[in-house]
Amino acid sequence: MISHIWTVVWRDWMVLKRRLGRYILSRMVSPIFYLVAFGWGLGRNMTMTHGSYLDFIVPGIIALNSMNISFNAVGTPVNMSRLYHKTLEEYLLAPISAISYVIGKILSGILRGIISSAVIVVLATIFGAKLSLNGWFIVTLILNCAIFAALGLVAALYMNSHEEMSNFNIYILTPMSFLCATFFLPNQLPGLLHWIIEILPLTQASYALRQTSTSGGFPETALGIMIIYFVGLVWIGTRKMKQLQD
Amino acid sequence: MIEVSGLTKQFDVRTVLNCLNLSIDTGEIFGLLGPNGAGKTTTIRLLTMLTKPSGGIIRINGLSFEKNEQQIKSLLGIVPQHLNLDIELTARENLELHGRLHGIPTAERNRRITELLEFVELTDRSGDMVQTFSGGMKRRLMIARALLHRPKVLFLDEPTVGLDPQVRRRIWELVRHLASEGMTVLLTTHYIEEAQALCQRVAIIDKGHLIALDTPQTLCQGLGEYVVDWEENEQRHNKFFPNRVDAASYSASLTTTVIIRRSNLEDVFVELTGRKVVER
Ligand SMILES: Nc1ncnc2c1ncn2[C@@H]1O[C@H](COP(=O)(O)OP(=O)(O)OP(=O)(O)O)[C@@H](O)[C@H]1O
Numbered sequence: 463m464i465s466h467i468w469t470v471v472w473r474d475w476m477v478l479k480r481r482l483g484r485y486i487l488s489r490m491v492s493p494i495f496y497l498v499a500f501g502w503g504l505g506r507n508m509t510m511t512h513g514s515y516l517d518f519i520v521p522g523i524i525a526l527n528s529m530n531i532s533f534n535a536v537g538t539p540v541n542m543s544r545l546y547h548k549t550l551e552e553y554l555l556a557p558i559s560a561i562s563y564v565i566g567k568i569l570s571g572i573l574r575g576i577i578s579s580a581v582i583v584v585l586a587t588i589f590g591a592k593l594s595l596n597g598w599f600i601v602t603l604i605l606n607c608a609i610f611a612a613l614g615l616v617a618a619l620y621m622n623s624h625e626e627m628s629n630f631n632i633y634i635l636t637p638m639s640f641l642c643a644t645f646f647l648p649n650q651l652p653g654l655l656h657w658i659i660e661i662l663p664l665t666q667a668s669y670a671l672r673q674t675s676t677s678g679g680f681p682e683t684a685l686g687i688m689i690i691y692f693v694g695l696v697w698i699g700t701r702k703m704k705q706l707q708d
Numbered sequence: 709m710i711e712v713s714g715l716t717k718q719f720d721v722r723t724v725l726n727c728l729n730l731s732i733d734t735g736e737i738f739g740l741l742g743p744n745g746a747g748k749t750t751t752i753r754l755l756t757m758l759t760k761p762s763g764g765i766i767r768i769n770g771l772s773f774e775k776n777e778q779q780i781k782s783l784l785g786i787v788p789q790h791l792n793l794d795i796e797l798t799a800r801e802n803l804e805l806h807g808r809l810h811g812i813p814t815a816e817r818n819r820r821i822t823e824l825l826e827f828v829e830l831t832d833r834s835g836d837m838v839q840t841f842s843g844g845m846k847r848r849l850m851i852a853r854a855l856l857h858r859p860k861v862l863f864l865d866e867p868t869v870g871l872d873p874q875v876r877r878r879i880w881e882l883v884r885h886l887a888s889e890g891m892t893v894l895l896t897t898h899y900i901e902e903a904q905a906l907c908q909r910v911a912i913i914d915k916g917h918l919i920a921l922d923t924p925q926t927l928c929q930g931l932g933e934y935v936v937d938w939e940e941n942e943q944r945h946n947k948f949f950p951n952r953v954d955a956a957s958y959s960a961s962l963t964t965t966v967i968i969r970r971s972n973l974e975d976v977f978v979e980l981t982g983r984k985v986v987e988r
Pocket residue numbers: 708719724742743744745746747748749750751789
Protein backbone atom coordinates (compact mmCIF):
# COMPACT_ATOMS: atom_id res chain seq x y z
CA MET A 463 0.00 0.00 0.00
CA ILE A 464 2.85 2.41 0.83
CA SER A 465 4.38 1.75 -2.58
CA HIS A 466 1.05 2.42 -4.30
CA ILE A 467 0.65 5.69 -2.42
CA TRP A 468 4.15 6.62 -3.48
CA THR A 469 3.34 5.77 -7.10
CA VAL A 470 0.43 8.20 -7.06
CA VAL A 471 2.64 10.92 -5.54
CA TRP A 472 5.50 10.05 -7.90
CA ARG A 473 3.32 10.76 -10.94
CA ASP A 474 2.28 14.16 -9.63
CA TRP A 475 5.84 14.96 -8.61
CA MET A 476 7.14 14.17 -12.14
CA VAL A 477 4.61 16.64 -13.51
CA LEU A 478 5.34 19.31 -10.90
CA LYS A 479 9.11 18.91 -11.12
CA ARG A 480 9.15 19.89 -14.77
CA ARG A 481 7.63 23.27 -14.01
CA LEU A 482 8.69 23.85 -10.45
CA GLY A 483 10.31 27.23 -11.17
CA ARG A 484 7.31 28.55 -13.03
CA TYR A 485 5.04 27.10 -10.37
CA ILE A 486 6.80 28.91 -7.54
CA LEU A 487 6.82 32.15 -9.48
CA SER A 488 3.10 31.95 -10.18
CA ARG A 489 2.42 31.24 -6.52
CA MET A 490 3.96 34.59 -5.59
CA VAL A 491 1.48 36.70 -7.49
CA SER A 492 -1.70 36.70 -5.45
CA PRO A 493 0.00 36.75 -2.00
CA ILE A 494 1.91 39.87 -3.06
CA PHE A 495 -1.35 41.62 -3.81
CA TYR A 496 -2.89 40.51 -0.53
CA LEU A 497 0.16 41.74 1.34
CA VAL A 498 0.20 45.07 -0.48
CA ALA A 499 -3.52 45.70 -0.23
CA PHE A 500 -4.19 44.53 3.30
CA GLY A 501 -0.78 44.68 4.89
CA TRP A 502 0.59 47.93 3.53
CA GLY A 503 -2.42 49.74 2.17
CA LEU A 504 -5.20 49.03 4.60
CA GLY A 505 -3.19 47.81 7.56
CA ARG A 506 -0.41 50.37 7.83
CA ASN A 507 -2.06 52.44 10.55
CA MET A 508 -4.26 49.74 12.01
CA THR A 509 -3.37 47.84 15.12
CA MET A 510 -5.01 44.76 16.56
CA THR A 511 -4.91 43.65 20.18
CA HIS A 512 -1.71 41.72 19.57
CA GLY A 513 0.48 43.76 17.22
CA SER A 514 -0.05 45.05 13.70
CA TYR A 515 -2.80 44.14 11.23
CA LEU A 516 -0.15 42.67 8.97
CA ASP A 517 0.82 40.21 11.68
CA PHE A 518 -2.89 39.45 12.10
CA ILE A 519 -3.64 38.68 8.47
CA VAL A 520 -0.52 36.76 7.46
CA PRO A 521 -1.73 33.54 9.15
CA GLY A 522 -5.13 34.18 7.56
CA ILE A 523 -3.59 34.57 4.13
CA ILE A 524 -1.56 31.41 4.63
CA ALA A 525 -4.72 29.55 5.66
CA LEU A 526 -6.83 30.69 2.73
CA ASN A 527 -4.06 30.32 0.22
CA SER A 528 -3.13 26.80 1.29
CA MET A 529 -6.82 25.93 1.16
CA ASN A 530 -7.22 27.17 -2.40
CA ILE A 531 -3.97 25.67 -3.62
CA SER A 532 -4.49 22.24 -2.10
CA PHE A 533 -8.10 22.08 -3.23
CA ASN A 534 -7.35 23.01 -6.81
CA ALA A 535 -4.10 21.05 -7.01
CA VAL A 536 -6.16 17.89 -6.52
CA GLY A 537 -9.67 18.87 -7.59
CA THR A 538 -9.08 20.23 -11.06
CA PRO A 539 -6.67 17.56 -12.38
CA VAL A 540 -8.61 14.65 -10.89
CA ASN A 541 -11.89 15.97 -12.27
CA MET A 542 -10.28 16.42 -15.70
CA SER A 543 -8.70 12.98 -15.57
CA ARG A 544 -12.03 11.41 -14.68
CA LEU A 545 -14.20 13.24 -17.20
CA TYR A 546 -11.97 14.25 -20.12
CA HIS A 547 -8.57 12.58 -20.27
CA LYS A 548 -9.91 9.33 -18.81
CA THR A 549 -6.55 8.73 -17.16
CA LEU A 550 -8.30 7.92 -13.91
CA GLU A 551 -9.11 4.57 -15.56
CA GLU A 552 -5.44 3.69 -15.34
CA TYR A 553 -5.77 3.76 -11.55
CA LEU A 554 -9.19 2.09 -11.51
CA LEU A 555 -7.87 -0.78 -13.62
CA ALA A 556 -4.74 -1.25 -11.56
CA PRO A 557 -4.60 -3.64 -8.63
CA ILE A 558 -4.35 -0.88 -6.04
CA SER A 559 -6.75 -0.02 -3.27
CA ALA A 560 -8.97 3.05 -3.44
CA ILE A 561 -7.47 4.45 -0.29
CA SER A 562 -3.94 4.35 -1.73
CA TYR A 563 -5.09 6.62 -4.51
CA VAL A 564 -6.93 8.92 -2.11
CA ILE A 565 -3.98 9.25 0.27
CA GLY A 566 -1.51 9.67 -2.59
CA LYS A 567 -3.53 12.50 -4.11
CA ILE A 568 -3.89 14.18 -0.73
CA LEU A 569 -0.13 14.03 -0.23
CA SER A 570 0.39 15.68 -3.63
CA GLY A 571 -2.07 18.39 -2.64
CA ILE A 572 -0.22 18.91 0.64
CA LEU A 573 3.08 19.21 -1.21
CA ARG A 574 1.78 22.00 -3.43
CA GLY A 575 0.03 23.70 -0.52
CA ILE A 576 3.23 23.68 1.52
CA ILE A 577 5.37 25.02 -1.33
CA SER A 578 2.98 27.86 -1.83
CA SER A 579 2.77 28.56 1.92
CA ALA A 580 6.56 28.68 2.13
CA VAL A 581 6.49 31.31 -0.62
CA ILE A 582 4.10 33.40 1.48
CA VAL A 583 6.15 33.06 4.64
CA VAL A 584 9.19 34.36 2.79
CA LEU A 585 7.24 37.22 1.19
CA ALA A 586 5.54 38.16 4.46
CA THR A 587 8.87 38.31 6.22
CA ILE A 588 10.16 40.62 3.50
CA PHE A 589 7.07 42.76 4.07
CA GLY A 590 8.04 42.93 7.74
CA ALA A 591 5.55 40.56 9.35
CA LYS A 592 6.61 38.91 12.58
CA LEU A 593 5.90 35.22 12.35
CA SER A 594 7.27 32.50 14.55
CA LEU A 595 7.38 29.14 12.80
CA ASN A 596 7.17 26.17 15.08
CA GLY A 597 6.13 22.55 15.10
CA TRP A 598 2.44 23.07 15.80
CA PHE A 599 2.23 25.78 13.17
CA ILE A 600 3.53 23.35 10.60
CA VAL A 601 1.26 20.55 11.81
CA THR A 602 -1.76 22.85 11.52
CA LEU A 603 -0.71 23.97 8.07
CA ILE A 604 -0.25 20.42 6.83
CA LEU A 605 -3.61 19.42 8.26
CA ASN A 606 -5.29 22.36 6.58
CA CYS A 607 -3.76 21.38 3.24
CA ALA A 608 -4.80 17.77 3.83
CA ILE A 609 -8.43 18.70 4.52
CA PHE A 610 -8.78 20.76 1.38
CA ALA A 611 -6.86 18.35 -0.80
CA ALA A 612 -9.32 15.71 0.41
CA LEU A 613 -12.24 18.05 -0.26
CA GLY A 614 -10.83 18.68 -3.74
CA LEU A 615 -10.73 14.96 -4.36
CA VAL A 616 -14.28 14.44 -3.11
CA ALA A 617 -15.52 17.31 -5.28
CA ALA A 618 -13.63 15.95 -8.31
CA LEU A 619 -15.24 12.53 -7.89
CA TYR A 620 -18.76 13.88 -7.41
CA MET A 621 -18.90 16.87 -9.78
CA ASN A 622 -19.86 15.89 -13.30
CA SER A 623 -18.50 18.81 -15.26
CA HIS A 624 -15.83 21.40 -15.24
CA GLU A 625 -18.48 24.00 -14.60
CA GLU A 626 -19.77 22.29 -11.46
CA MET A 627 -16.19 22.18 -10.28
CA SER A 628 -15.77 25.90 -10.68
CA ASN A 629 -19.12 26.48 -8.97
CA PHE A 630 -17.68 24.62 -6.02
CA ASN A 631 -14.93 27.23 -5.95
CA ILE A 632 -17.34 30.12 -6.30
CA TYR A 633 -19.94 29.02 -3.77
CA ILE A 634 -17.82 27.29 -1.18
CA LEU A 635 -14.15 28.23 -1.27
CA THR A 636 -14.43 31.94 -2.05
CA PRO A 637 -16.88 32.71 0.78
CA MET A 638 -14.69 30.76 3.16
CA SER A 639 -11.61 32.66 1.98
CA PHE A 640 -13.17 35.90 3.13
CA LEU A 641 -15.22 34.90 6.16
CA CYS A 642 -13.24 32.24 8.02
CA ALA A 643 -11.27 34.42 10.44
CA THR A 644 -8.81 35.22 7.68
CA PHE A 645 -9.13 39.03 7.52
CA PHE A 646 -11.20 39.67 10.67
CA LEU A 647 -12.54 37.79 13.67
CA PRO A 648 -16.00 36.33 13.05
CA ASN A 649 -17.24 37.15 16.57
CA GLN A 650 -18.24 40.54 15.17
CA LEU A 651 -20.79 38.84 12.91
CA PRO A 652 -24.48 38.16 13.74
CA GLY A 653 -25.18 35.09 15.88
CA LEU A 654 -26.20 32.37 13.45
CA LEU A 655 -23.63 33.32 10.83
CA HIS A 656 -20.95 33.45 13.46
CA TRP A 657 -21.90 30.01 14.68
CA ILE A 658 -21.82 28.52 11.18
CA ILE A 659 -18.47 30.10 10.43
CA GLU A 660 -17.06 28.91 13.71
CA ILE A 661 -17.48 25.24 12.79
CA LEU A 662 -15.91 25.54 9.34
CA PRO A 663 -12.46 23.97 9.05
CA LEU A 664 -10.79 27.05 7.60
CA THR A 665 -11.86 29.14 10.60
CA GLN A 666 -10.25 26.64 12.91
CA ALA A 667 -7.13 26.62 10.75
CA SER A 668 -6.92 30.42 10.86
CA TYR A 669 -7.31 30.42 14.64
CA ALA A 670 -4.73 27.72 15.09
CA LEU A 671 -2.21 29.26 12.70
CA ARG A 672 -2.61 32.64 14.38
CA GLN A 673 -2.26 31.18 17.84
CA THR A 674 0.80 29.08 17.05
CA SER A 675 2.56 31.81 15.09
CA THR A 676 2.19 34.43 17.81
CA SER A 677 2.02 32.90 21.26
CA GLY A 678 3.05 29.36 20.40
CA GLY A 679 1.06 26.74 22.27
CA PHE A 680 -1.04 23.78 21.29
CA PRO A 681 -4.34 24.54 19.52
CA GLU A 682 -6.15 21.42 20.67
CA THR A 683 -9.78 22.31 19.88
CA ALA A 684 -8.94 23.54 16.40
CA LEU A 685 -6.82 20.50 15.58
CA GLY A 686 -9.52 18.21 16.96
CA ILE A 687 -12.19 19.72 14.71
CA MET A 688 -9.84 19.66 11.74
CA ILE A 689 -9.00 16.00 12.23
CA ILE A 690 -12.70 15.14 12.25
CA TYR A 691 -13.14 16.91 8.90
CA PHE A 692 -10.09 15.19 7.48
CA VAL A 693 -11.12 11.68 8.48
CA GLY A 694 -14.67 12.29 7.25
CA LEU A 695 -13.52 13.50 3.84
CA VAL A 696 -11.04 10.66 3.38
CA TRP A 697 -13.82 8.22 4.18
CA ILE A 698 -16.24 9.81 1.70
CA GLY A 699 -13.54 10.02 -0.98
CA THR A 700 -12.48 6.41 -0.58
CA ARG A 701 -16.04 5.15 -0.64
CA LYS A 702 -16.82 7.08 -3.81
CA MET A 703 -13.59 5.94 -5.44
CA LYS A 704 -14.57 2.32 -4.79
CA GLN A 705 -17.98 2.82 -6.38
CA LEU A 706 -16.74 4.75 -9.37
CA GLN A 707 -18.35 2.64 -12.08
CA ASP A 708 -20.74 3.60 -14.88
CA MET B 709 -10.70 -18.34 -18.80
CA ILE B 710 -13.61 -15.93 -19.19
CA GLU B 711 -17.07 -17.14 -18.22
CA VAL B 712 -20.01 -14.84 -18.68
CA SER B 713 -23.59 -15.76 -18.08
CA GLY B 714 -26.69 -13.64 -18.31
CA LEU B 715 -24.63 -10.47 -18.43
CA THR B 716 -26.96 -7.51 -18.72
CA LYS B 717 -26.42 -3.78 -18.62
CA GLN B 718 -28.99 -1.05 -18.54
CA PHE B 719 -28.25 2.65 -18.66
CA ASP B 720 -31.38 4.19 -17.16
CA VAL B 721 -34.14 2.46 -19.09
CA ARG B 722 -32.10 1.54 -22.16
CA THR B 723 -30.82 -2.02 -22.26
CA VAL B 724 -27.40 -1.88 -23.83
CA LEU B 725 -26.45 -5.48 -23.29
CA ASN B 726 -29.04 -8.19 -23.01
CA CYS B 727 -28.32 -11.44 -21.26
CA LEU B 728 -24.95 -12.22 -22.83
CA ASN B 729 -23.52 -15.72 -22.42
CA LEU B 730 -19.91 -16.35 -23.41
CA SER B 731 -17.19 -18.76 -22.57
CA ILE B 732 -13.68 -18.04 -23.78
CA ASP B 733 -10.87 -20.56 -23.40
CA THR B 734 -7.34 -19.95 -22.25
CA GLY B 735 -5.12 -19.05 -25.21
CA GLU B 736 -8.07 -18.32 -27.46
CA ILE B 737 -8.29 -15.22 -29.62
CA PHE B 738 -11.91 -14.24 -29.49
CA GLY B 739 -13.44 -11.53 -31.64
CA LEU B 740 -16.38 -9.36 -30.72
CA LEU B 741 -18.00 -7.79 -33.77
CA GLY B 742 -21.00 -5.57 -34.17
CA PRO B 743 -22.17 -2.27 -35.61
CA ASN B 744 -21.56 1.04 -33.83
CA GLY B 745 -23.38 1.11 -30.53
CA ALA B 746 -23.87 -2.67 -30.45
CA GLY B 747 -22.41 -2.94 -26.96
CA LYS B 748 -18.85 -4.13 -27.62
CA THR B 749 -17.11 -1.49 -25.53
CA THR B 750 -19.73 -1.90 -22.83
CA THR B 751 -18.97 -5.63 -22.73
CA ILE B 752 -15.26 -4.97 -22.30
CA ARG B 753 -15.90 -2.34 -19.63
CA LEU B 754 -18.11 -4.81 -17.78
CA LEU B 755 -15.41 -7.47 -17.97
CA THR B 756 -12.81 -5.06 -16.62
CA MET B 757 -14.97 -3.71 -13.78
CA LEU B 758 -15.16 -0.19 -15.15
CA THR B 759 -18.89 -0.63 -15.56
CA LYS B 760 -21.18 -2.23 -13.04
CA PRO B 761 -23.39 -5.01 -14.42
CA SER B 762 -27.15 -4.70 -14.00
CA GLY B 763 -27.30 -8.48 -13.86
CA GLY B 764 -25.40 -11.65 -14.64
CA ILE B 765 -22.25 -13.38 -13.55
CA ILE B 766 -18.65 -12.86 -14.68
CA ARG B 767 -15.83 -15.20 -13.81
CA ILE B 768 -12.25 -14.73 -14.89
CA ASN B 769 -9.78 -17.53 -14.29
CA GLY B 770 -12.45 -19.08 -12.10
CA LEU B 771 -12.58 -16.01 -9.85
CA SER B 772 -15.60 -13.84 -9.31
CA PHE B 773 -15.33 -10.07 -9.08
CA GLU B 774 -16.96 -9.62 -5.73
CA LYS B 775 -14.24 -11.23 -3.67
CA ASN B 776 -11.11 -11.14 -5.82
CA GLU B 777 -11.02 -7.67 -7.26
CA GLN B 778 -7.30 -6.95 -6.91
CA GLN B 779 -6.33 -10.45 -7.97
CA ILE B 780 -8.40 -10.27 -11.15
CA LYS B 781 -7.19 -6.78 -11.98
CA SER B 782 -3.59 -7.94 -12.01
CA LEU B 783 -4.51 -10.56 -14.63
CA LEU B 784 -6.02 -8.11 -17.07
CA GLY B 785 -4.40 -5.98 -19.77
CA ILE B 786 -6.53 -3.40 -21.51
CA VAL B 787 -6.24 -1.29 -24.64
CA PRO B 788 -9.33 0.90 -24.51
CA GLN B 789 -11.07 2.35 -27.53
CA HIS B 790 -10.40 5.94 -26.50
CA LEU B 791 -6.96 7.36 -25.84
CA ASN B 792 -6.32 7.51 -22.13
CA LEU B 793 -2.60 8.12 -21.84
CA ASP B 794 -1.32 10.67 -19.37
CA ILE B 795 -0.46 13.57 -21.65
CA GLU B 796 1.52 15.32 -18.95
CA LEU B 797 4.03 12.48 -18.85
CA THR B 798 6.54 11.21 -21.38
CA ALA B 799 6.05 7.89 -23.16
CA ARG B 800 8.50 6.19 -20.84
CA GLU B 801 6.95 7.72 -17.74
CA ASN B 802 3.53 6.48 -18.83
CA LEU B 803 4.89 2.96 -18.93
CA GLU B 804 6.74 3.48 -15.69
CA LEU B 805 3.54 4.62 -13.96
CA HIS B 806 1.78 1.51 -15.22
CA GLY B 807 4.63 -0.73 -14.09
CA ARG B 808 4.66 0.81 -10.65
CA LEU B 809 0.89 0.49 -10.30
CA HIS B 810 1.25 -3.17 -11.12
CA GLY B 811 4.08 -3.63 -8.67
CA ILE B 812 6.74 -4.73 -11.17
CA PRO B 813 10.20 -4.62 -9.51
CA THR B 814 12.41 -1.77 -10.78
CA ALA B 815 15.01 -3.75 -12.70
CA GLU B 816 12.46 -5.90 -14.50
CA ARG B 817 10.26 -2.90 -15.12
CA ASN B 818 13.02 -0.98 -16.82
CA ARG B 819 13.97 -3.96 -18.93
CA ARG B 820 10.37 -4.57 -20.01
CA ILE B 821 9.83 -0.90 -20.80
CA THR B 822 12.91 -0.75 -23.01
CA GLU B 823 11.88 -3.97 -24.73
CA LEU B 824 8.31 -2.85 -25.40
CA LEU B 825 9.28 0.63 -26.54
CA GLU B 826 11.59 -1.07 -29.00
CA PHE B 827 8.77 -3.32 -30.17
CA VAL B 828 6.31 -0.49 -30.80
CA GLU B 829 9.10 1.55 -32.41
CA LEU B 830 8.95 4.42 -29.99
CA THR B 831 12.45 4.14 -28.54
CA ASP B 832 13.64 7.40 -30.07
CA ARG B 833 10.53 9.20 -28.80
CA SER B 834 10.50 7.65 -25.34
CA GLY B 835 11.51 10.89 -23.62
CA ASP B 836 8.96 13.05 -25.43
CA MET B 837 5.71 14.18 -23.91
CA VAL B 838 2.79 12.05 -25.07
CA GLN B 839 0.98 15.26 -25.98
CA THR B 840 3.31 15.59 -28.98
CA PHE B 841 2.55 12.12 -30.35
CA SER B 842 0.50 11.25 -33.42
CA GLY B 843 -2.66 9.19 -33.00
CA GLY B 844 -0.98 5.99 -34.17
CA MET B 845 1.97 6.51 -31.85
CA LYS B 846 -0.36 6.94 -28.90
CA ARG B 847 -2.18 3.76 -29.78
CA ARG B 848 1.07 1.83 -30.06
CA LEU B 849 2.09 3.14 -26.67
CA MET B 850 -1.23 1.99 -25.21
CA ILE B 851 -0.58 -1.49 -26.58
CA ALA B 852 2.88 -1.52 -24.99
CA ARG B 853 1.37 -0.36 -21.72
CA ALA B 854 -1.27 -3.09 -21.71
CA LEU B 855 1.40 -5.77 -22.14
CA LEU B 856 3.88 -4.43 -19.61
CA HIS B 857 2.71 -6.48 -16.65
CA ARG B 858 2.34 -9.69 -18.67
CA PRO B 859 -1.44 -10.03 -18.32
CA LYS B 860 -3.17 -13.37 -18.67
CA VAL B 861 -6.17 -11.84 -20.41
CA LEU B 862 -5.84 -9.09 -22.95
CA PHE B 863 -8.75 -6.86 -23.94
CA LEU B 864 -8.24 -4.99 -27.19
CA ASP B 865 -10.99 -2.52 -28.05
CA GLU B 866 -10.33 -1.60 -31.68
CA PRO B 867 -6.58 -1.76 -31.12
CA THR B 868 -5.48 -1.14 -34.68
CA VAL B 869 -7.62 1.88 -35.52
CA GLY B 870 -5.46 4.42 -37.28
CA LEU B 871 -2.40 2.21 -37.53
CA ASP B 872 -0.58 1.84 -40.81
CA PRO B 873 -0.73 -1.56 -42.55
CA GLN B 874 2.79 -2.63 -41.53
CA VAL B 875 2.27 -1.86 -37.87
CA ARG B 876 -1.14 -3.47 -37.95
CA ARG B 877 0.36 -6.68 -39.29
CA ARG B 878 3.07 -6.65 -36.65
CA ILE B 879 0.41 -6.25 -33.98
CA TRP B 880 -1.42 -9.25 -35.43
CA GLU B 881 1.75 -11.30 -35.28
CA LEU B 882 2.27 -10.24 -31.71
CA VAL B 883 -1.28 -11.15 -30.73
CA ARG B 884 -0.88 -14.60 -32.31
CA HIS B 885 2.41 -15.07 -30.55
CA LEU B 886 1.01 -14.05 -27.18
CA ALA B 887 -1.99 -16.34 -27.59
CA SER B 888 0.30 -19.23 -28.48
CA GLU B 889 2.01 -18.63 -25.15
CA GLY B 890 -1.30 -18.95 -23.36
CA MET B 891 -2.66 -15.42 -23.24
CA THR B 892 -6.39 -15.14 -23.74
CA VAL B 893 -7.33 -12.31 -26.08
CA LEU B 894 -10.69 -10.64 -26.53
CA LEU B 895 -10.71 -8.08 -29.29
CA THR B 896 -13.26 -5.90 -30.97
CA THR B 897 -12.74 -4.50 -34.41
CA HIS B 898 -14.50 -2.98 -37.36
CA TYR B 899 -11.87 -4.40 -39.70
CA ILE B 900 -13.52 -7.68 -40.46
CA GLU B 901 -10.44 -9.07 -42.17
CA GLU B 902 -8.61 -8.53 -38.91
CA ALA B 903 -11.10 -10.73 -37.08
CA GLN B 904 -10.96 -13.31 -39.86
CA ALA B 905 -7.18 -13.35 -39.79
CA LEU B 906 -6.82 -13.55 -36.05
CA CYS B 907 -9.78 -15.00 -34.27
CA GLN B 908 -10.52 -18.61 -33.55
CA ARG B 909 -14.11 -17.68 -32.79
CA VAL B 910 -16.14 -14.55 -33.23
CA ALA B 911 -19.33 -13.32 -31.66
CA ILE B 912 -21.52 -10.86 -33.49
CA ILE B 913 -23.65 -8.64 -31.35
CA ASP B 914 -26.26 -6.18 -32.45
CA LYS B 915 -28.17 -3.80 -30.21
CA GLY B 916 -26.99 -5.67 -27.17
CA HIS B 917 -28.10 -9.09 -28.41
CA LEU B 918 -25.76 -11.91 -29.31
CA ILE B 919 -26.81 -12.94 -32.83
CA ALA B 920 -24.04 -15.32 -33.84
CA LEU B 921 -21.13 -17.10 -32.23
CA ASP B 922 -18.85 -19.54 -33.99
CA THR B 923 -15.60 -19.95 -35.89
CA PRO B 924 -15.32 -17.61 -38.90
CA GLN B 925 -15.31 -20.67 -41.15
CA THR B 926 -18.53 -22.13 -39.78
CA LEU B 927 -20.24 -18.77 -39.95
CA CYS B 928 -19.30 -18.47 -43.62
CA GLN B 929 -20.48 -22.01 -44.31
CA GLY B 930 -23.78 -21.23 -42.64
CA LEU B 931 -24.32 -18.50 -45.15
CA GLY B 932 -23.05 -20.49 -48.12
CA GLU B 933 -19.41 -20.87 -49.02
CA TYR B 934 -19.70 -19.16 -52.41
CA VAL B 935 -21.14 -15.81 -53.35
CA VAL B 936 -22.25 -14.40 -56.62
CA ASP B 937 -21.93 -10.63 -56.80
CA TRP B 938 -23.52 -8.61 -59.56
CA GLU B 939 -24.71 -5.13 -60.30
CA GLU B 940 -28.11 -4.27 -61.64
CA ASN B 941 -29.70 -0.84 -61.97
CA GLU B 942 -26.71 0.60 -60.17
CA GLN B 943 -27.41 -1.56 -57.15
CA ARG B 944 -25.20 -4.28 -55.79
CA HIS B 945 -26.73 -7.69 -55.28
CA ASN B 946 -25.39 -10.95 -53.97
CA LYS B 947 -26.56 -14.47 -53.42
CA PHE B 948 -24.99 -17.28 -51.43
CA PHE B 949 -24.50 -20.88 -52.52
CA PRO B 950 -23.25 -23.95 -50.71
CA ASN B 951 -20.87 -24.89 -53.54
CA ARG B 952 -19.16 -23.52 -56.61
CA VAL B 953 -21.25 -25.46 -59.11
CA ASP B 954 -24.53 -24.00 -57.89
CA ALA B 955 -23.00 -20.55 -57.89
CA ALA B 956 -21.74 -20.95 -61.44
CA SER B 957 -25.03 -22.23 -62.81
CA TYR B 958 -26.87 -19.36 -61.16
CA SER B 959 -24.51 -16.78 -62.58
CA ALA B 960 -24.99 -18.24 -66.03
CA SER B 961 -28.65 -17.26 -65.76
CA LEU B 962 -27.70 -13.62 -65.16
CA THR B 963 -27.18 -11.23 -68.03
CA THR B 964 -24.80 -8.79 -66.31
CA THR B 965 -21.15 -9.29 -65.39
CA VAL B 966 -20.79 -11.32 -62.24
CA ILE B 967 -18.09 -12.18 -59.76
CA ILE B 968 -17.99 -15.56 -58.08
CA ARG B 969 -15.94 -15.66 -54.90
CA ARG B 970 -15.69 -17.35 -51.55
CA SER B 971 -17.83 -15.81 -48.84
CA ASN B 972 -16.05 -14.11 -45.96
CA LEU B 973 -16.80 -12.86 -42.50
CA GLU B 974 -17.75 -9.47 -43.84
CA ASP B 975 -20.61 -11.09 -45.77
CA VAL B 976 -21.76 -12.77 -42.59
CA PHE B 977 -21.58 -9.50 -40.72
CA VAL B 978 -23.49 -7.54 -43.35
CA GLU B 979 -26.11 -10.25 -43.77
CA LEU B 980 -26.77 -10.69 -40.09
CA THR B 981 -26.65 -7.11 -38.94
CA GLY B 982 -27.94 -5.58 -42.17
CA ARG B 983 -31.10 -7.61 -42.38
CA LYS B 984 -31.96 -6.85 -38.81
CA VAL B 985 -32.00 -3.15 -39.54
CA VAL B 986 -34.38 -3.63 -42.44
CA GLU B 987 -36.69 -6.01 -40.64
CA ARG B 988 -37.17 -3.83 -37.59
N1 LIG C 1 -22.01 5.73 -19.79
C1 LIG C 1 -23.04 5.52 -20.60
N2 LIG C 1 -24.24 6.06 -20.33
C2 LIG C 1 -25.30 5.85 -21.13
N3 LIG C 1 -25.27 5.10 -22.24
C3 LIG C 1 -24.11 4.52 -22.58
C4 LIG C 1 -22.93 4.70 -21.79
N4 LIG C 1 -21.93 4.01 -22.36
C5 LIG C 1 -22.45 3.44 -23.47
N5 LIG C 1 -23.77 3.73 -23.60
C6 LIG C 1 -24.66 3.27 -24.68
O1 LIG C 1 -24.48 1.89 -24.84
C7 LIG C 1 -24.63 1.52 -26.19
C8 LIG C 1 -23.47 0.64 -26.58
O2 LIG C 1 -22.29 1.41 -26.58
P1 LIG C 1 -20.87 0.78 -26.80
O3 LIG C 1 -19.88 1.86 -26.58
O4 LIG C 1 -20.74 -0.45 -26.00
O5 LIG C 1 -20.92 0.42 -28.34
P2 LIG C 1 -19.81 -0.23 -29.25
O6 LIG C 1 -20.33 -1.54 -29.71
O7 LIG C 1 -18.50 -0.24 -28.57
O8 LIG C 1 -19.82 0.78 -30.47
P3 LIG C 1 -18.61 1.38 -31.35
O9 LIG C 1 -18.40 0.42 -32.47
O10 LIG C 1 -19.17 2.65 -31.85
O11 LIG C 1 -17.43 1.54 -30.47
C9 LIG C 1 -24.75 2.80 -26.98
O12 LIG C 1 -26.11 2.98 -27.32
C10 LIG C 1 -24.32 3.87 -26.02
O13 LIG C 1 -25.03 5.05 -26.23
